[in-house]
């Protein structure tokens with residue numbers, strides 16, 4: 078064992094109570110760091126899961142296309158263009174094959190979507206119709222899970238709508254309602270399911286229909302309007318989007334692009350977390366620095382003896398830096414272990430329905446990071462005391 | 478023939494406290510020959526410690542020249558002086574001699590182990606031999622804080638010898654001891670001086686200590702009196 082290590086270990090074990098308190102103080106700061114890291118990461122995971130479980134991870138749409146000019150006449154200031162121009166994917170079977178062979182893609186759902194009105198007596202409400210294959214009704218959003226009345230069965234040709242829309246029009250299961258599409262087609266359909274997902278725009282404005290029932294309404298006998306994809310790992314959506322866009326010439330949109338506010342929210346949480354982490358580290362540095370500074374003062378005469386016998390300034394400085402590193406390492410490992418235990422305990426507290434009270438992720442406590450930062454911080458904290466110790470003048474110290 | 482170990486020429490030391498200047502050493506000339514045990518006598522406050530600190534390279538003189546073992550030492554850096562001190566000089570002080578949280582053995586070994594980086598088997602063996610020489614081999618694993626005053630000074634003497642110095646400075650080594658312990662310590666220094674030919678410069682204001690030495694150097698009013 079290097080002699081400097083022996084000397085610094087002897088110093089920190091000479092006053093056990095003081096060292097214990099110091100290590101506990103460091104450990105406490107580490108617990109705060111771990112707790113806040115696990116909480117923020119857990120919150121991000123929870124929010125991301127909540128979002129990605131309800132939407133497509135990648136959406137494939139026909140590429141944007143300039144609308145056809147209806148009358149080419151320079152007398153018009155604004156030339157009328159066809160807004161009824163259909164954008165559709167005709168070769169969608171082929172696109173499905175490409176998507177199926179792309180690694181990381183788990184589910185592919187062809188969709189015929191369009192805008193329509195629900196008319197009941199005098200009342201009219203706009204609705205965005207999603208025509209999906211009946212066996213894929215749960216592929217993008219798990220509708221079955223959110224059904225509060227009726228069922229998610231689409232094969233019977235009925236319409237599934239959100240609870241808010243149902244209330245507004247006074248619709249119950251079995252009530253027939255007139256659906257008028259943007260193409261002017263009309264159909265009388267029964268309500269077969271009512272869902273409540275908890276997202277206002279879904280519960281108020283979206284309805285599900287089988288793709289077969291949707292085709293005549295939107296005048297799409299063969300083509301589809303988009304493809305919704307689910308991935309094994311939602312975080313890979315941007316890279317997989319680029320791959321699919323290149324392979325299919327369709328416009329591929331990763332979910333992150335349509336949910337910028339989620340990114341903003343998790344970024345803001347991250348910054349709050351960094352702030353608290355910074356304070357926890359600062360507390361570690363200050364407590365170690367002040368304790369060691371006090372120790373250099375108490376041991377002035379001893380340092381003077383060492384210097385008088387010709388022991389170098391560097392040796393004295395290293396002894397004090399190593400003391401800081403020992404205290405930092407002990408506190409870091411103790412705090413990381415205690416912080417993990419705390420997070421596990423907190424994560425196991427559940428609501429009556431079995432879900433976790435705190436969205437804390439015990440495995441995401443930043444343990445490696447906090448241990449490394451604490452040890453580096455402790456070494457830096459010891460620099461000032463080490464300088465003070467190595468500057469002790471032997472003559473003054475011995476004559477005291 | 479006996480060889481010149483230390484040569485000091487016209488050493489002047491002035492302390493400055495703000496406006497006030499005190500000239501403590503007013504031109505000291507001194508030659509120490511190898512193998513002698515020399516007493517440095519003088520009243521309290523006469524400058525004995527100041528002179529020992531300067532000769533022992535712990536303090537720089539205001540002016541004057543110093544040669545040790547035929548090396549000119551004026552103008553060396555703090556680091557070089559420290560390393561020179563470690564390799565060639567030994568020290569015994571009146572108070573604060575040992576590191577209380579280390580054993581007697583570790584205290585003796587310290588000035589050798591720190592520069593070596595490790596407390597090697599050789600250093601440990603040499604430290605044990607020295608503890609045996611000062612009659613404390615049975616106390617080698619006692620913490621310094623558990624030793625009596627006389628035992629502490631004997632450990633300090635063992636420590637001063639660990640790097641085989643030619644010259645050992647002892648600043649009132651018995652000043653803090655009872656009469657019996659003081660006698661024991663002086664007898665020990667005498668022994669080491671006779672057996673190993675180690676040179677000692679011992680400051681004291683005690684006549685009985687001085688009587689034990691080969692030579693007496695008196696410091697009066699900042700100068701060496703003849």
Ligand SMILES: Nc1ncnc2c1ncn2[C@@H]1O[C@H](COP(=O)(O)OP(=O)(O)O)[C@@H](O)[C@H]1O
Nearest residue numbers: 492499501519520521522523524525526527528
């Ligand atoms: N750092 C210092 N600053 C000012 N005066 C000092 C300092 N060190 C010693 N002195 C003075 O120098 C004189 C000699 O001190 P010292 O060498 O300790 O004497 P001795 O060891 O013979 O008792 C004393 O008057 C003391 O007050």
Ligand SMILES: [Mg+2]
Nearest residue numbers: 525526527648
């Ligand atoms: Mg003195």
